[in-house]
Amino acid sequence: KNEVEQSPQNLTAQEGEFITINCxxxxxxxxxxxxxxxxxxxxxSLFMLSSGKKKHGRLIATxxxxxxxxxxxxxxxxxxxxxxxxxxxxWGVQKxxxxxxxxxxxxx
Amino acid sequence: xxxxxxxxxxxxxxxxxxxxxKCEQNLxxxxxxxxxxxxxxxxxxxxxYNNKELIINETxxxxxxxxxxxxxxxxxxxxxxxxxxxxxxxxxxSPLLAGVGTDxxxxxxxxxxxxx
Numbered sequence: 001k002n003e004v005e006q007s008p009q010n011l012t013a014q015e016g017e018f019i020t021i022n023c024x025x026x027x028x029x030x031x032x033x034x035x036x037x038x039x040x041x042x043x044x045s046l047f048m049l050s051s052g053k054k055k056h057g058r059l060i061a062t063x064x065x066x067x068x069x070x071x072x073x074x075x076x077x078x079x080x081x082x083x084x085x086x087x088x089x090x091w092g093v094q095k096x097x098x099x100x101x102x103x104x105x106x107x108x
Numbered sequence: 109x110x111x112x113x114x115x116x117x118x119x120x121x122x123x124x125x126x127x128x129x130k131c132e133q134n135l136x137x138x139x140x141x142x143x144x145x146x147x148x149x150x151x152x153x154x155x156x157y158n159n160k161e162l163i164i165n166e167t168x169x170x171x172x173x174x175x176x177x178x179x180x181x182x183x184x185x186x187x188x189x190x191x192x193x194x195x196x197x198x199x200x201x202s203p204l205l206a207g208v209g210t211d212x213x214x215x216x217x218x219x220x221x222x223x224x
Contacts, residue, residue: 098150
């Protein structure tokens with residue numbers, strides 16, 4: 001069992017819908033990352049958080065340290081949000097483990 | 109003004125060959141990394157270099173050797189390539205002398221390696 005589990009693995013929605021992607025992890029962490037991998041393959045770091053909530057434009061990331069759970073929300077989704085979203089957790093100096101990714105498709 | 113660049117973008121080679129992938133960052137970051145993304149799109153960290161010193165080696169075969177001539181460059185050399193080495197390799201960098209999991213990382217565009 002991977003130390004980081006994402007759900008769902010695939011998600012298809014209509015433009016404008018509110019999107020939630022979940023990430024659960026099984027170890028104590030220093031920080032949690034949300035990454036976006038575009039269809040062309042490039043990877044962009046969206047958020048790094050260790051507590052609470054962060055917002056950037058239509059993207060919101062939350063983390064609950066006690067429950068070892070994080071969510072990534074997208075409001076007013078758009079076809080350009082279609083990508084693979086990856087959760088990664090880090091702890092100590094030498095550990096960074098990635099989830100398997102969630103493939104999001106937003107249809108116009 | 110590419111922040112993290114990798115060359116080549118595509119690399120096709122025969123089993124048994126030796127190849128290198130180059131990575132450069134112009135962000136002034138202290139730490140650089142190599143990741144491997146397999147065919148199932150799973151990312152795994154391979155190496156981390158901080159100020160030219162190796163600080164992680166995640167059970168990677170010793171056919172893989174990172175080389176950092178200076179803080180802005182981290183090259184990946186692969187000897188005796190095997191079929192299972194086919195993957196996309198990403199270079200990344202981060203600003204601070206922090207733990208590998210505790211700093212925002214900036215990724216290169218990736219190098220798709222195909223071993224025939």
